[in-house]
């Protein structure tokens with residue numbers, strides 16, 4: 001089993017670590033801003049991807065924070081890329097391998113260049129990006145709009161263009177941009193500044209806003225980045241999952257292709273029960289959340305991998321219409337959600353928030369599901385749908401007959417309804 005070579009570091013939200021190390025490293029900061037030749041060789045994204053084509057469906061990948069916090073290293077990232085490329089996740093659509101906080105050295109160099117931590121990333125980020133790209137995957141990195149990151153490493157304030165150029169010159173594909181230590185800053189302007197800096201590099205780097213929903217980024221984030229966090233940090237507990245879920249209900253009109261609400265990274269495989277992991281993954285899928293796994297991909301049990309790679313469930317998240325699910329009803333801890341899909345299909349999810357199993361009955365003909373945002377109706381009185389239980393992989397007849405089912409505690413019944 002892999003042992004992280006680096007010991008955990010304590011996380012200080014506002015107190016930078018005292019150890020100050022400096023290494024010399026030459027960053028070709030201008031590499032991507034230069035000649036057209038350079039643009040096409042070093043800066044064009046894979047298969048010529050442009051900014052406009054980023055995250056047309058919610059981005060899928062992995063991020064180090066939920067499981068490893070500050071215990072990141074190039075070895076962890078390489079081994080995670082190896083795992084993603086071979087364990088079925090890449091095939092299921094996962095693409096980005098994202099390093100979160102604490103990849104940076106504790107100080108910039110004399111020219112103000114951001115440097116990787118020399119002990120954790122001795123080969124540098126460019127070599128790591130090359131490795132991740134060689135696996136057919138993409139590399140993501142992390143910074144902060146303020147003076148320091150949440151874990152006390154150098155933030156990008158005053159260095160936005162310089163940092164963006166460094167990321168582009170290294171071949172980075174994704175930037176998560178945090179909001180610690182930003183006293184006196186206005187979020188829309190601060191995020192726009194880094195967004196413009198990324199664009200100026202010419203490399204299509206996906207921009208993931210992490211401002212925790214404080215200044216309603218759903219009202220200004222479209223066009224600035226491809227997703228924005230809507231809440232504070234998730235934890236690996238069902239209560240945390242449910243409380244974040246509740247905050248997504250009124251945000252659905254703000255999401256769509258290229259601009260997603262982000263209820264935070266996945267905690268699947270980080271300690272919840274299998275039904276809880278399944279319910280969490282299901283809800284994030286139908287919310288059109290970015291699917292950023294947050295567990296140890298090198299060591300996961302088959303149940304975790306099965307949940308993370310279920311192609312029928314992922315297909316709901318990656319549906320090209322990009323319509324976030326609506327909450328249709330809630331009674332006694334039982335919620336019914338609907339998500340319009342292409343070809344006039346729907347996903348329907350019954351979430352049991354209770355610890356105990358519950359009976360669920362649904363008489364289609366007397367239910368009227370209307371989506372005012374997407375202007376869609378199920379028309380159960382006039383249209384018959386075939387019903388497929390996506391987790392159980394079973395056909396459950398049609399909507400001609402009323403549905404009755406048992407839903408386990410902290411679990412979901414997830415159905416796909418296709419027009420007959």
Ligand code: GLA
Pocket residue numbers: 065100101149150151178210232233
């Ligand atoms: C904040 C973010 C987290 C993570 C940490 C890193 O709390 O919301 O997702 O990036 O910072 O320090």
